[in-house]
Amino acid sequence: MKIFKIAFFAMLAFASLLTANLALAADVTAAAVAPTTAVAPSVAAVPAAVVAPAEVPVNWHAVVMFLIFVGVTLVITYWAATRTKTATDFYAAGRGITGLQNGMAIAGDYMSAASFLGIAALVYMNGFYGLIFSVGWLVGWPIILFLIAERLRNLGKYTYGDVVSFRLSQGPVRTMAAISSLIVVIWYLIGQAVGAGQLLHTLVPQMSYQLSIVIVGALIITYVTFGGMKATTWVQIIKAGLLLGGATLMAIGVMAHEGFSFAKLFSDAVAAHPKHLDIMKSVVPIGAKANPIESISLGLTLMLGTAGLPHILMRFFTVTDSKAARKSVLYGTCFIGFFYVLTFIIGFGAIVLVANNPAYVANISKSVLDLKGGGSMPAVYLSHALGGDLFLGFIAAVAFATILAVVSGLTLAGASALSHDIYARVIMKGTATEKQEVWVSKMSVIGLGILAIFLGIAFEKQNVAYIVALTFSIAACTNFPILVLSIFWRGLTTRGAVLGGYTGIFGSIGLLLIGPTVWTKVLGMGPAIFPYDFPTFVVLPAVLIVAYIASVTDSSESGKKERAAYDSQMVRAETGLGSEVGASH
Amino acid sequence: MSELITAKILKNPKYLQLVKQRDTFAWTLSAIVCVMYFGFILMIAFAPGFLTQPIAADSVIPLGMLIGVGVIVVSCILTGVYVYRANQTFDPIVNEIVREASK
Numbered sequence: 288m289k290i291f292k293i294a295f296f297a298m299l300a301f302a303s304l305l306t307a308n309l310a311l312a313a314d315v316t317a318a319a320v321a322p323t324t325a326v327a328p329s330v331a332a333v334p335a336a337v338v339a340p341a342e343v344p345v346n347w348h349a350v351v352m353f354l355i356f357v358g359v360t361l362v363i364t365y366w367a368a369t370r371t372k373t374a375t376d377f378y379a380a381g382r383g384i385t386g387l388q389n390g391m392a393i394a395g396d397y398m399s400a401a402s403f404l405g406i407a408a409l410v411y412m413n414g415f416y417g418l419i420f421s422v423g424w425l426v427g428w429p430i431i432l433f434l435i436a437e438r439l440r441n442l443g444k445y446t447y448g449d450v451v452s453f454r455l456s457q458g459p460v461r462t463m464a465a466i467s468s469l470i471v472v473i474w475y476l477i478g479q480a481v482g483a484g485q486l487l488h489t490l491v492p493q494m495s496y497q498l499s500i501v502i503v504g505a506l507i508i509t510y511v512t513f514g515g516m517k518a519t520t521w522v523q524i525i526k527a528g529l530l531l532g533g534a535t536l537m538a539i540g541v542m543a544h545e546g547f548s549f550a551k552l553f554s555d556a557v558a559a560h561p562k563h564l565d566i567m568k569s570v571v572p573i574g575a576k577a578n579p580i581e582s583i584s585l586g587l588t589l590m591l592g593t594a595g596l597p598h599i600l601m602r603f604f605t606v607t608d609s610k611a612a613r614k615s616v617l618y619g620t621c622f623i624g625f626f627y628v629l630t631f632i633i634g635f636g637a638i639v640l641v642a643n644n645p646a647y648v649a650n651i652s653k654s655v656l657d658l659k660g661g662g663s664m665p666a667v668y669l670s671h672a673l674g675g676d677l678f679l680g681f682i683a684a685v686a687f688a689t690i691l692a693v694v695s696g697l698t699l700a701g702a703s704a705l706s707h708d709i710y711a712r713v714i715m716k717g718t719a720t721e722k723q724e725v726w727v728s729k730m731s732v733i734g735l736g737i738l739a740i741f742l743g744i745a746f747e748k749q750n751v752a753y754i755v756a757l758t759f760s761i762a763a764c765t766n767f768p769i770l771v772l773s774i775f776w777r778g779l780t781t782r783g784a785v786l787g788g789y790t791g792i793f794g795s796i797g798l799l800l801i802g803p804t805v806w807t808k809v810l811g812m813g814p815a816i817f818p819y820d821f822p823t824f825v826v827l828p829a830v831l832i833v834a835y836i837a838s839v840t841d842s843s844e845s846g847k848k849e850r851a852a853y854d855s856q857m858v859r860a861e862t863g864l865g866s867e868v869g870a871s872h
Numbered sequence: 873m874s875e876l877i878t879a880k881i882l883k884n885p886k887y888l889q890l891v892k893q894r895d896t897f898a899w900t901l902s903a904i905v906c907v908m909y910f911g912f913i914l915m916i917a918f919a920p921g922f923l924t925q926p927i928a929a930d931s932v933i934p935l936g937m938l939i940g941v942g943v944i945v946v947s948c949i950l951t952g953v954y955v956y957r958a959n960q961t962f963d964p965i966v967n968e969i970v971r972e973a974s975k
Contacts, residue, residue, distance in 0.1 A: 415924075415934060415936060415937060418936075418937060418940040418941075419913075419916065419940070421940070421944065422909065422912065422940045422943050422944055423909075423913075425943075425944050425947055426905055426908075426909045426943065426947050428947065428951065429901065429902070429905045429947045429950050429951050429954075430902055430905060430906075432951050432954055432955075433898040433899070433901050433902045433905075433954055434898060434899075434902060437958075549933065550931060550932075550933065553931075553932050553933050554932050557932045564932065567924065567926075567932055567933070567934045567937075568920070568924040568934065570916045570920040570923065570924070570936075577920065579917035579918055580917070582913060582916045582917040583910075583913055583914070583917050585913075586909070586910065586912075586913035586916075590909060610958075610959070610963065613954075613955055613958055613959075614955060616951060616955075617951045617952055617954075617955045620947065620948050620951045621948050621951075621952075624944045624945070624947065624948045627944060628941060628944060631941075854878070854882055855875070855878045857891070858878050858881050858882060858887075861887070861890070861891055861894070861966070862881065862887075862966050862969060862970055863966070863970075864877065864878075864881070864970055864973075
């Protein structure tokens, strides 16, 4: 523990040094560009070619608010580190999180930059189409509550691998579960890291893309290694509060601008958008051909993928009991639902206030929609249109906090799959001490953090649009069906779970590789062999069939024992008898 | 958990009834959410014209937007319904079963 404390202070010193340097560098540039901005407050006056990053003034509000957030979260991390002693503290915050706290943390874990900036951007470009994502990303939650949350809390210890391997053979089932968790976590991390790098670099151009990602990585490693789940939870809670507050303010700003009339908001948006009334009819992205199967597959993926994300499932082990798990989903669902309705208003508000505005649009003679700094910026610019630099600074800091909170949750989920499933149960077969396991976990956090930094930098110029499809497809086709089968179907055996699970992993990856997003757009290999972006409608039934056939044809002795063990698993799942005890208050 | 307690619970008719009752409730609610959501998705896939019709002759707001927001709101309400019933009805039964078995 002592070595960690020393390392913690070293990291703290490093972080403050880094930020101080950054502030200094920014100060100099700000002073240098100050006269220019005073003369030409509108960037429109500057020809597009001259708008080099160095000429953009530093948004001091953003930097200051960002530093405050980092400072507060580091203090929390220190507090959490002094209270993180056991493995249960590290992985599950000592199981002392209340329902309301976990509901906020769930919202903070789940509302990623992809849902905040992403849905707003989808609505901004396509109108109605963005709503499909809002709805699809929400309806997974009631299903999690009705079928999974309480049973997961009753059966598991730290990971979803605990639950699927509850009565099955530890080695093969945990290996499969850990592999699928890690694939989801690592790809999700890449998406978040690239988003963070681009966002930070756009807002504070004096800071390079690489440095932005290194800062994100260093902060995450600090939070999670020292503060474990406690720090992660509180970072997520604060972030959820900031994000909900910020989005509410933005939506109120938009509605105030539109005289609090939805009719006016939507008709103004139709008038402002170059596709006019088409934005109200876009059941597929504007310009794309209607494709019923794709729509259905997208719908399946969004809903079931949510219920299979390892970092989300892990949150249920942090609460005191199944009752708190249940409550936390109710709170989480309401926060997330409210937030998604807000992003929809924000997206339409951006059409009215950001599109056509030469201050934000990259080249207005070419397109009135394409923004400076890329596709994820509509919500960020909307905040500027509504509340100037101060509000932009706030929203930018919120977006950054969002990424940090999601990445912390992901990193911890990935590390727990490596340490708790692979190291402690598969390699050491349960003989590792708690201390060793936590140590491996911390090393995994550092490893994953560094990996995220490298991959984030490597993927800077890559098209990362397929990442959402990839992660949600694997979660929907592997984690979700195997989890549900293991809880509800007596007949599932190790053979069925493992073969079904790998069918999900390789099926999703394989079909994504030969699908339009990767095969055509990323690899440039011409028309896709598999013509759909989302493979769930093929892979999910395949997983169920494989798991079913492999299980019913399994006449081995161990298979019989596994079926017989279902009864006592069910008693524990239904009553909570024997489940991990929560902290008392 | 001792096997004795498990065996006791498995023989308790209250347990069997609880499981049946709660499963029916949970799967019914899940079915409602799925029907609602996949109804929305199937309309997107096969009847986009229905969703894109304006809610009134002089309005640009499509019907699908109200349906979509409706799905979100109803989902939140249903989670509330489940939590309420679980707290009121199921938890006391679970506690009773556990108490009886631990005797």
